[in-house]
Amino acid sequence: MLLALSAACGPRPSPAVAFDGSEFVEVGSLALLPPAIQDSIGAKRAGADGIAERGARFNTTDVVEPGLPMRRFVIAGLAPDAALVAYERGGRGYSVGILLFKWSGSRIRRVHSWTTYDPPDGLVGLIKAVRVASAPRRPTPVHRSVRPHPRAKRVGRAHATGALPLPLAPHGPAPHIP
Numbered sequence: 354m355l356l357a358l359s360a361a362c363g364p365r366p367s368p369a370v371a372f373d374g375s376e377f378v379e380v381g382s383l384a385l386l387p388p389a390i391q392d393s394i395g396a397k398r399a400g401a402d403g404i405a406e407r408g409a410r411f412n413t414t415d416v417v418e419p420g421l422p423m424r425r426f427v428i429a430g431l432a433p434d435a436a437l438v439a440y441e442r443g444g445r446g447y448s449v450g451i452l453l454f455k456w457s458g459s460r461i462r463r464v465h466s467w468t469t470y471d472p473p474d475g476l477v478g479l480i481k482a483v484r485v486a487s488a489p490r491r492p493t494p495v496h497r498s499v500r501p502h503p504r505a506k507r508v509g510r511a512h513a514t515g516a517l518p519l520p521l522a523p524h525g526p527a528p529h530i531p
Contacts, residue, residue, distance in 0.1 A: 370430065372480045377430030377437060379476035381407060386429055389461040390436055390454055404440060413443040427472045428479050439479050441472060449473070451483055
């Protein structure tokens with residue numbers, strides 16, 4: 354009974370999500386992107402320079418299977434004047450690329466790109482990934498060991514009295530003092 358009810362309802366369109374002053378709606382296929390964006394990301398190119406449709410096979414590692422693209426479409430968001438596109442990049446180091454396109458009239462330009470390492474889950478996940486990748490990062494503190502390295506050269510230090518340390522005795526037998 355539940356299965357019949359859920360099938361009758363059909364797929365629900367995802368709600369619009371605000372980002373960068375625009376309302377984006379989720380797009381789950383390369384074919385639904387504007388033709389200029391498809392051309393820009395290589396949707397019609399064959400082989401390694403192309404991009405696979407969502408869920409299709411592609412070269413995920415640097416062990417390349419000839420004929421398969423090195424990238425695969427994940428998800429996109431479309432607004433009246435912009436598009437966010439996420440795709441997986443295979444190769445030696447797997448990553449996820451995110452591109453922001455903006456247009457006015459017939460002119461489309463790529464405005465920004467980000468790299469992340471987990472494919473976003475839906476439009477909300479895509480926008481969250483962009484916000485995380487765009488956030489300013491605190492500088493990583495450099496770890497300085499309290500103790501010097503065991504093979505580090507030792508330099509004589511002044512004692513608390515201000516006097517310099519005594520020089521070490523030369524190698525060999527100690528001098529005889531009567």
